[in-house]
Amino acid sequence: MDKRYDPDAVETKWQRFWEDEKIFKAEKDSTKQKYYLLEMFPYPSGSLHMGHVRNYSIGDVVARFKMMRGLNVLHPMGWDAFGMPAENAAIKNRSHPAIWTMQNIDHMRDQLKRMGFSYDWDRELATCHPEYYRWEQWLFLRMLERGLVYRKKSIVNYCEPCQTVLANEQVEAGCCWRCGTPVVQREQQGWFFKITNYAEELLDWCDRLTGWPEKVLTMQRNWIGRSRGARIFFDLEDGGGSIEVFTTRPDTLYGATFMSLAPEHPLCLELSTGTPQEKQVREFINRVLTQDWQSRTGEEAEKEGVFTGAYCVNPLTGRRIPVYVANFVLYDYGTGAVMAVPAHDQRDFEFARKYGLPIVVVIQPDGDRLDPATMSEAYVDQGVLVNSGEFDGMDNISAMGAIAQKLASMGKGGPTINYRIRDWGISRQRYWGAPIPVIHCPKCGVVPVPDEALPVVLPTDIEFPESGRSPLPDLDWWVNVDCPACGGPARRETDTMDTFVESSWYFDRYACPRYNKGMIDQDEVDYWLPVDQYIGGIEHAILHLLYSRFFTKVLRDMGIKKSDEPFTNLLTQGMVIKDGAKMSKSKGNVVDPEELVSKYGADTVRLFCLFAAPPERDLDWTSEGVEGASRFLNRVWNLIHQFKDLRAGQPTTTAEGPARSIRRLTHRTIKKVTEDIETRFHFNTAVAAIMEMTNELSRVDPQEVQAKPDVAAAYLEALKAVVVLLSPFVPHVAEELWEALGGRPGMVRVPWPTYDSALLVQDEVLIVVQVNGKKRGEVIVPADASEEVVKKAALAASNVQRFIEGKTVRKAVLVPGKLLNLVVG
RNA sequence: GCGAGAGUGGCGGAAUUUGGUAGACGCACCGGACUUAGGAUCCGGCGGGGCAACCCAUGGGGGUUCGAUUCCCCCCUCUCGCACCA
Known part of the structure; x- marks a missing residue:
C-alpha cells in the first residue's frame, strides 16, 4: 500500500492493531x-x-x-x-x-x-x-427509603400517540419532546423523584460550573426559577380554612382586591358547590381544562374568569375580596392561587377592567399621582407606599420585607423562596423500560421489592401487542406475586421508569x-x-x-x-x-456516514467534520468539502512517501538559512496546534495550521533537502511533526505514515511534541509602517533593532516619504516586532 | 415581550483571548502545465473600484484611540432558548 493512499486497507489494518493490542484499555x-x-x-x-x-x-x-x-x-x-x-x-x-x-x-x-x-x-x-x-432499581429503593421517591395522584402531561406520561421537562411548547404531538392533561397516579429538594443546590452550583457554556447555565437557572417573595394566607370568609398564595410583591398586598385560582385548583369546585355560581364555574373549568395548550396559553388567549361565589379576607386590610377562577393562573407554579393587585400587575389590571373589579393604587411613583380611573395599564415599577396603613410612605423595596415580617408575626405567612421546578415524574406506562421495583398489596399498601429479589427483570417472553399498549398489566404470571411483607396475593407495579x-x-x-x-x-x-x-x-x-x-x-x-x-x-x-x-429524513437531506466512509474512508470523514467549523457552531455539510479533505490527505501521503527514505541526524541548526526556516515553521505549527486543541477546541484552525505547514514543506526544493544534511534533518523533523500533529484527527493514515517514517506503531503512546521557543525567534523581522494609521510600507530590520533604528528605516522607505513630506512627525508608536505608526500633521 | 449568541469575499470560516498588515485554511470559480482525454494531479490568480498611485470595504450610525472586525453607546437583521412564573 505504499504507492497510492488506500484508506480502506489502511484503516482496517490499524483498527485491527488497536483492538489486538488493547491500546485504549483504561485502568x-x-x-x-x-x-x-x-x-x-x-x-x-x-x-x-x-x-x-x-x-x-x-x-x-x-x-x-x-x-x-x-x-x-x-x-x-x-x-x-x-x-x-x-x-x-x-x-x-x-x-x-x-x-x-x-x-x-x-x-x-x-x-x-x-x-x-x-x-x-x-x-x-x-x-x-x-x-x-x-x-437503578436498587437506587430507587434507597431513594424511597430516604423520602426522595413518592407516589401521588396528580395532573400530568400525557401524550396520546406515545401512550404515556411525560415529565415537565419533556414538554416543549406544549408538545411531546419526542413526537411533537400536543400533550393533554390527565389525572393519574405516578412516581416522582424529589428533585425539588435539591433545587437550591442545583441552582447555587450553576455559579461554580465554570467549565459550562453560559447558555446552558442560563437555561438551567431559568428552569429552576428561584424567586424571592412571601407566602400569604387569605382566610376564607365562611370559616373553613384559607387560601395560600405566593407573591413576589408582598409590598402591594394592600392593593389586593380579588383572588384568582387556577382552574385545576380543588378549591374552585369546593367553594362554588351549592352556590348559584356552581354551574357557571363547572362549565368554565371544563372548557378551560379540555382546551388544548396552544389556545389556552397562546399569545391571543384572552384573560377570562368566573366568580366562585366565595369571599376571602385580606389579612392586612380585613377587606373581603371575591374569589375568581381565572384561565391564566397556572396550577403548576407557586400555590396555584394568586392575590390579584390590578393597579400593579398587568394581567390583574386587564382582568379587573373586564369584570369591573376595584383597582386600588398602593405604590405611587416619584413625582406622579396614579389615578385608578384614568390608568391605562398597571404600574409595575418602584415607588412609595400609599393606602397601606402603617406602611404608608415607605419605599416599596423596604416594604416587601416589612410586610412579609408583619405577616409572619401574625401567623398569616411570611418571607419565602419559591421554585419553578417541579418534582420529576418518572412513571411511564410503557413496556420497554426498567420496571419500578415495588409491589402493591391490598393489605400492606406499597411494598418495596426486597434487595435480594433484584433485579426485577423485564419479562421478554412476550408477544408485543399491536395496539402499542404495554403488555405488562396483562401479564398475569408476572404481575401476580406474593406480598413480600404479608405473603398475601399482591400485584407488581407495571409502570416502568423514564429512560432519562x-x-x-x-x-x-x-x-x-x-x-x-x-x-x-x-x-x-x-x-x-x-x-x-x-x-x-x-x-x-x-x-x-x-x-x-x-x-x-x-x-x-x-x-x-x-x-x-x-x-x-x-x-x-x-x-x-x-x-x-438540519439533516432529517423528512427533508430528504440526510447524508449516510457509512456510504461516505466506504467512499473516502473514516479519516476523511472525520477530518471534514473537524475542519469545516468550530465544534460549538453548526456544521454546513458539503460534498465538495469532503473532497477537499480527501485531497489533503492524499497530498500528505504523497509528501511523506516522497521523503520516507530520507536519512538524517538530529536537527541542531541555529544559524539562519533554509534549515532554520523549516525548523521555525515546525515549531510555530506545534505551538499553534497544541494551543488550539488544548485551550479552545478549535480544531478547524489547528488543521488549517497543519495544512499551511504541508503547503510550505512541499514548496521546498527536494534537491536541497537531499543535498544538505542540516536541511534534511530539519525536513525530517518537520515531516514527523506533521504526522504526529495529524494523528488525533486522522489516526489511521497517521499510523501508516508514522510507520513509513520508521516510527513505532501505537501513536497515542507517542508523546505530544513540545516546541522550542528559541526556534521561534527571528533574527530579522518585518515591520509594517503606518502613517496616521494607514499602511504605507514595510521594512525589514534586525529583531533587536531599537526604536530609533526602526524609525530611521521607516522614514527612508520611499512610499512612506511621500506621505510625510512637508509634514512633521509628531509621534511614533512602535509595536515591537510588528508595526510602527508615524503620526504626522 | 424577556434572555443569550451571532452578523466578515461567491460559500464554510480566520484574525476578537492581548486593539496593531482584514480575509489564514478549505471550497467554488478563472487561467496555465501535463495529457488521446481530464471530472485526476501540479502551478498561478481570486473582496470591490481604478491603467496606476491609491481609494473603498468586517450589518447601519456615532464614540474612545496614534490605530477598531476587536472596546463603548444607539439602531437593524438573523438564530436559539424561555414565554401569562403572580
Whole structure:
C-alpha cells in the first residue's frame, strides 16, 4: 500500500492493531493523572447519523490528544437502550423491542469501530441489560427509603400517540419532546423523584460550573426559577380554612382586591358547590381544562374568569375580596392561587377592567399621582407606599420585607423562596423500560421489592401487542406475586421508569461496568469521576444534564460518591446542516456516514467534520468539502512517501538559512496546534495550521533537502511533526505514515511534541509602517533593532516619504516586532 | 415581550483571548502545465473600484484611540432558548 493512499486497507489494518493490542484499555492507576472524557451515549436507533459522527470525532481528538499528553484517559462508549422507538419498531416489524435493540446495537457498534474511535470497548454497557438496571432499581429503593421517591395522584402531561406520561421537562411548547404531538392533561397516579429538594443546590452550583457554556447555565437557572417573595394566607370568609398564595410583591398586598385560582385548583369546585355560581364555574373549568395548550396559553388567549361565589379576607386590610377562577393562573407554579393587585400587575389590571373589579393604587411613583380611573395599564415599577396603613410612605423595596415580617408575626405567612421546578415524574406506562421495583398489596399498601429479589427483570417472553399498549398489566404470571411483607396475593407495579433515569448515572457505571457487589465501586468512581470533559448536543441542556446533576448529589449524600457535580467541563456541539436545514429524513437531506466512509474512508470523514467549523457552531455539510479533505490527505501521503527514505541526524541548526526556516515553521505549527486543541477546541484552525505547514514543506526544493544534511534533518523533523500533529484527527493514515517514517506503531503512546521557543525567534523581522494609521510600507530590520533604528528605516522607505513630506512627525508608536505608526500633521 | 449568541469575499470560516498588515485554511470559480482525454494531479490568480498611485470595504450610525472586525453607546437583521412564573 505504499504507492497510492488506500484508506480502506489502511484503516482496517490499524483498527485491527488497536483492538489486538488493547491500546485504549483504561485502568485505574493512582500514580497517574486521570482524564475522563465522555461523549453522550447514543440511542440505538438503527444506524449512526452525521450528528453522532461529528460528536464522536470531536471527542476522539480530545481523547487521543490527552493520551499523547501522558494522561490516563477513560473514554468509554455504550447504549441508551431503553425507549419508545424500540416499541414502535416492534409493532411495525412484528418483532420484539429487545431483538430490534440488540440488532441495532450490533450494527452501530460495527459502525463506530469502523470510524476508529479510541474507546475502551471492554467497558461497553447497555442500559436495557438487567445487570445495569438492577442497580437503578436498587437506587430507587434507597431513594424511597430516604423520602426522595413518592407516589401521588396528580395532573400530568400525557401524550396520546406515545401512550404515556411525560415529565415537565419533556414538554416543549406544549408538545411531546419526542413526537411533537400536543400533550393533554390527565389525572393519574405516578412516581416522582424529589428533585425539588435539591433545587437550591442545583441552582447555587450553576455559579461554580465554570467549565459550562453560559447558555446552558442560563437555561438551567431559568428552569429552576428561584424567586424571592412571601407566602400569604387569605382566610376564607365562611370559616373553613384559607387560601395560600405566593407573591413576589408582598409590598402591594394592600392593593389586593380579588383572588384568582387556577382552574385545576380543588378549591374552585369546593367553594362554588351549592352556590348559584356552581354551574357557571363547572362549565368554565371544563372548557378551560379540555382546551388544548396552544389556545389556552397562546399569545391571543384572552384573560377570562368566573366568580366562585366565595369571599376571602385580606389579612392586612380585613377587606373581603371575591374569589375568581381565572384561565391564566397556572396550577403548576407557586400555590396555584394568586392575590390579584390590578393597579400593579398587568394581567390583574386587564382582568379587573373586564369584570369591573376595584383597582386600588398602593405604590405611587416619584413625582406622579396614579389615578385608578384614568390608568391605562398597571404600574409595575418602584415607588412609595400609599393606602397601606402603617406602611404608608415607605419605599416599596423596604416594604416587601416589612410586610412579609408583619405577616409572619401574625401567623398569616411570611418571607419565602419559591421554585419553578417541579418534582420529576418518572412513571411511564410503557413496556420497554426498567420496571419500578415495588409491589402493591391490598393489605400492606406499597411494598418495596426486597434487595435480594433484584433485579426485577423485564419479562421478554412476550408477544408485543399491536395496539402499542404495554403488555405488562396483562401479564398475569408476572404481575401476580406474593406480598413480600404479608405473603398475601399482591400485584407488581407495571409502570416502568423514564429512560432519562438510566442516563442520569451511566457515567458512574462506566468506571466499574462489571462490578456486581453494588451499584458503584467506590474506589473506581472516586478515581475516575467527575467527568473531566463531556461533549454532546445542546438539546440536553436541561433534561439529561439537570437530572444527572441531581443524581450525583443524591449519590453523594448517600455516601457512595464523592463528587458534587458529574461534569466539570461541558462542550455543546452544533448541529449538522445541509442545504440550510438540519439533516432529517423528512427533508430528504440526510447524508449516510457509512456510504461516505466506504467512499473516502473514516479519516476523511472525520477530518471534514473537524475542519469545516468550530465544534460549538453548526456544521454546513458539503460534498465538495469532503473532497477537499480527501485531497489533503492524499497530498500528505504523497509528501511523506516522497521523503520516507530520507536519512538524517538530529536537527541542531541555529544559524539562519533554509534549515532554520523549516525548523521555525515546525515549531510555530506545534505551538499553534497544541494551543488550539488544548485551550479552545478549535480544531478547524489547528488543521488549517497543519495544512499551511504541508503547503510550505512541499514548496521546498527536494534537491536541497537531499543535498544538505542540516536541511534534511530539519525536513525530517518537520515531516514527523506533521504526522504526529495529524494523528488525533486522522489516526489511521497517521499510523501508516508514522510507520513509513520508521516510527513505532501505537501513536497515542507517542508523546505530544513540545516546541522550542528559541526556534521561534527571528533574527530579522518585518515591520509594517503606518502613517496616521494607514499602511504605507514595510521594512525589514534586525529583531533587536531599537526604536530609533526602526524609525530611521521607516522614514527612508520611499512610499512612506511621500506621505510625510512637508509634514512633521509628531509621534511614533512602535509595536515591537510588528508595526510602527508615524503620526504626522 | 424577556434572555443569550451571532452578523466578515461567491460559500464554510480566520484574525476578537492581548486593539496593531482584514480575509489564514478549505471550497467554488478563472487561467496555465501535463495529457488521446481530464471530472485526476501540479502551478498561478481570486473582496470591490481604478491603467496606476491609491481609494473603498468586517450589518447601519456615532464614540474612545496614534490605530477598531476587536472596546463603548444607539439602531437593524438573523438564530436559539424561555414565554401569562403572580
